[in-house]
Amino acid sequence: MSDTTLTPEVEAPSVPLMPLGDLIPYALLTALLAIMLLYFVGAEEGATSVFPGMTLHEFVHDARHLLGFPCH
Amino acid sequence: MDSQKLVRGLLIRGMLAGLVAGVLMWAFGLAIGEPQIRSAIAFEESVSPPSDEAPLVSRSMQETLGLLTGTIVYAVAIGGIFALVFAGVYGRIGRARPRVTAATLGLAAFVVIAFVPFLKYPSNPPAVGLDETIAFRTRVYFVMLLLSVVAAIAAVRLGRDAVKRLGAWNGALVGVGGYLALVVIASLLMPAVKEMPEGFSPDVLWHFRLATLGTHAVLYATLGLAFGALAERWITQAQGGAAGRYRTSSPSAGALRS
Numbered sequence: 001m002s003d004t005t006l007t008p009e010v011e012a013p014s015v016p017l018m019p020l021g022d023l024i025p026y027a028l029l030t031a032l033l034a035i036m037l038l039y040f041v042g043a044e045e046g047a048t049s050v051f052p053g054m055t056l057h058e059f060v061h062d063a064r065h066l067l068g069f070p071c072h
Numbered sequence: 073m074d075s076q077k078l079v080r081g082l083l084i085r086g087m088l089a090g091l092v093a094g095v096l097m098w099a100f101g102l103a104i105g106e107p108q109i110r111s112a113i114a115f116e117e118s119v120s121p122p123s124d125e126a127p128l129v130s131r132s133m134q135e136t137l138g139l140l141t142g143t144i145v146y147a148v149a150i151g152g153i154f155a156l157v158f159a160g161v162y163g164r165i166g167r168a169r170p171r172v173t174a175a176t177l178g179l180a181a182f183v184v185i186a187f188v189p190f191l192k193y194p195s196n197p198p199a200v201g202l203d204e205t206i207a208f209r210t211r212v213y214f215v216m217l218l219l220s221v222v223a224a225i226a227a228v229r230l231g232r233d234a235v236k237r238l239g240a241w242n243g244a245l246v247g248v249g250g251y252l253a254l255v256v257i258a259s260l261l262m263p264a265v266k267e268m269p270e271g272f273s274p275d276v277l278w279h280f281r282l283a284t285l286g287t288h289a290v291l292y293a294t295l296g297l298a299f300g301a302l303a304e305r306w307i308t309q310a311q312g313g314a315a316g317r318y319r320t321s322s323p324s325a326g327a328l329r330s
Binding site (some may be wrong): 022034040048054058059061062063064067070072 | 080106135137142159210280283
């Protein structure tokens, strides 16, 4: 038994797909947008509030509970 | 093919798989989670009768379009991040083919992002949890989530070094063990939240919490498998690889079938 056995069903050559530097702009933008979206689903009008009122909170209320975010 | 085009294709496929996952999560949540939410709201109203004002968003709207919006936004956002993490780890951590890498990543993401924070701060249906502690509960929940992600990144680095010295099996065990040790310590240090109201049905609570785990399982299974299949085709195509670079079955698998 050797760790270097190559079984083509599950293994591929160990070559990185791309330089990490090429990923950074995409990663930055995606992370920022995703954090904003997750905030509005998970926390807006709960612990903190950007928009006044509770309409957004109420609208995604069930998803917030079901996904496990703390909610009122 | 340059890496800009490659990563763009992966990002699109991640968000697409997220969109599909969001719809599946909604169907699962509607069938499995909503009955528990209804029971919890009935309990809430029996304890403190609701005001006569009409709700801002009707219950039927919350169960259908509201829940669907929430699951889709959540799943597409996670799908995009999933694709970029995949692009970063592929070929760097193991030598698994894309499909296998994505499935492994899906399992790991489920544990790190959903299961471990859930074990410390499990989901609660309406009526469970005090209004005045929402800021505190939100803060500790996100801190626990962050600690779990940081522990996972540390464990990957630890495991990668250990694999070089101890071989694949033992090295991977060191990485997993390191993650578990870190999150157990984190969970012991984080404050407890105990706000169960008197008389709330344990049965409703149990089934609601199972529904939370199930919803996340639907998400990461869909991302791991659907994104994996799409990504493998895209990578093969993008790298100009010959068809059949990754065999979908092996002679030994064929021998097992016959």
